[in-house]
Amino acid sequence: MNPETTDPAGRGTWLMEAARRLAAEAADLGAMLVVPWNAWQVAIAAGLFALAWALRAAVAPGLHGWMRARSGWPRWRLRVLVLVHKRLRLIFYVLLLWATVWMMREITWPSRSWLLAILADLATAWLIVAFATRLIANGPLRRVVRYGAYAWVTLRILGLTDEAERLLGRAAIEFGEVRLSAWMVLQGAFLLALLFFVARVIARQSAARLYANEELSPSMRVLSVKLLQVGLYGAAFVIGLRAVGFDLTGLAVLSGAVGVGLGFGLQKVVSNLVSGVILLLDRSIKPGDVISIGETFGWINSLGARYVSITTRDGKEYLIPNEDLITGQVVNWSHSNDFVRLDIHFGTAYGNDPHTVRRVAREAAAGIDRVLEDRPPVCHITGFGDSAVNYVLRFWIRDPAGGITNIRGNVYLALWDAFQANGIAIPFPQREVRILEGSEIRTRRADA
Structure with missing residues (x-):
């Protein structure tokens, strides 16, 4: 066990020592930058950054217009172009830095370009990290990896990895026998x-x-x-x-x-979650099935860990909890097969021949495209009502995903046309009003 992390006095001494070392290193860095050639390198780096900024401002609009004209390219190429467009300033800066380092090493002594070489290494490493981390699709995870890689390559190039590891290793929290340091957290985050x-x-x-x-x-x-x-x-x-x-x-x-x-x-x-596993194991529903649950009718898009996605005919997407599909009543129109029988109820006047009505109804339904011919429609009398003879017309379809209401509407419309062509009347309730003798009738003018 590290005494510096358990003893408050030791921890305070260590913090003061770390602060003194940092102050000394900062003073050494400041003294180095005062040296004429080092100051000239800092000024050159700043000037190159301004030049990279200007080049980006001049090139970026034309590149953006050229990219918009590449609509037929594969998506991965367009993504690379977008990334290049976003990192154009850093790309120019890296190129300018390395060109300047090469020229200074050829014209002057190599020692007079060491600071620019370090900046070139850093900028190149940052550019590689920026491109490499774009392979990570998750946004928060990509940012964590990117900034962690930025910090690691910076410490690596500057030669401060050992000092950083010792510094982060001493910043720790202990829970009984468990010691959790900042270095362990960073390592774990990067590895995870x-x-x-x-x-x-x-x-x-x-x-x-x-x-x-x-x-x-x-x-x-x-x-x-x-x-x-x-x-x-x-x-x-x-x-x-x-x-x-x-x-x-x-x-x-x-x-x-x-x-x-x-x-x-x-x-x-x-x-x-458990209901979702049960649904997947018993295969009572599957993607593509047409189901009805309550007032919701549609087909299954996907089965999730917590819910089932159902899309209706009007384009709405419902997220039904898995538990409702286990405990509630579900109508699966395509569980074992895709055949669905539909019933249509109607009535005709007593003056029409029932045999003719049944034949005309069957022929009208059979003329609809989605009605199956190998399972022909049937029509039966279901009762004698107050003002009509009641019938039920039954027919089969095999594509419930195509909709139920629309096929019913088409069959009703076909019945209407067939009844009109064959003189079959569809009765409606009629009421007769009688005025008792001696009653007084009063009328009121509409404009009164």
């Missing part, structure tokens, strides 16, 4: 970011292959991808912590406390 990036790449490539595997059902593909992602990210987390020397045995108590918190405070979330 790198491992998560690798896990993301592997998961994405593996997911593409799993989704392309026709031997697996859609539900098993989704379940396999989810399990693969959880396994890869979990392994990346554990490996990253172990690599920096973090003791994972202390997480056992914490995981138990988290489990109790999940049991009480996150019941709905855990229920949705």
Whole structure:
């Protein structure tokens, strides 16, 4: 155990010593910059930066217009061009620095360009980091890796890695037997970011292959991808912590406390997660199925860990919790097959021949495109009403994803046209009003 981290007096002495060393190094740096040739190098670096700024201002508009004209290029090329456009100032600065260093080494002594060479190395390293970190798709993770790499390459080029490691290693917090230093935190953050990036790449490539595997059902593909992602990210987390020397045995108590918190405070979330696994295992629904739950009718876009995405015919996307699909009544129009039978109820006048009505109704429904011919429509009498003979017309379709209301509307319209052509009347309720003898009728003018 380090006494400097446990003894307050020792910690204060160490901080004062570190402050004195930093002040001495700053004074040495200031004295070096006062040397004429070093001051000239600083002035040259500033002038080159201003020149790079001016070159960027002159070139960037033309490059942007040229990029907009490259609409047919592959997306990866356009992304590289966008990155070059954003880093144009730094690119010019790197080129100008190296050209100046080369000329000064050829004209003067190499020692008179050492500061410009260091700046050129730093600018080049920063440019490489800026380009390399664009491969990370996650924005927050990309920023963490980028700024961490900026700091590391800067310390590496300046030769301050050992001093920085000792300084960050002494800044620590202790929890019993566990010692957590700033250097360990930085190492862990960098390693975790790198491992998560690798896990993301592997998961994405593996997911593409799993989704392309026709031997697996859609539900098993989704379940396999989810399990693969959880396994890869979990392994990346554990490996990253172990690599920096973090003791994972202390997480056992914490995981138990988290489990109790999940049991009480996150019941709905855990229920949705478990329900999602059940839905994937029993394959009751899968991406592409047409379902109805409550007033929502649509087809399934994706199965998530917490919810199911359903898109309706009017373009709305509903996120239904997995628990509702387990505990509620769900109509899956395409669970075992895509055949769906629809019923249409109507009535005709008593003066029309029922045999003719049934034949005309069947022929009208059979003339609709989406109505199946191998399962022909049927029409039955369902009862004798007050003012009409009631019928039910039944027909089959095999594409419920194409909509239910529209096919019903087309069949109703076909019935209307067929009844008009064959003189079949569709009755409606009629009321007869009688005026009793001796009653007085009063009228009121409309403009009164």
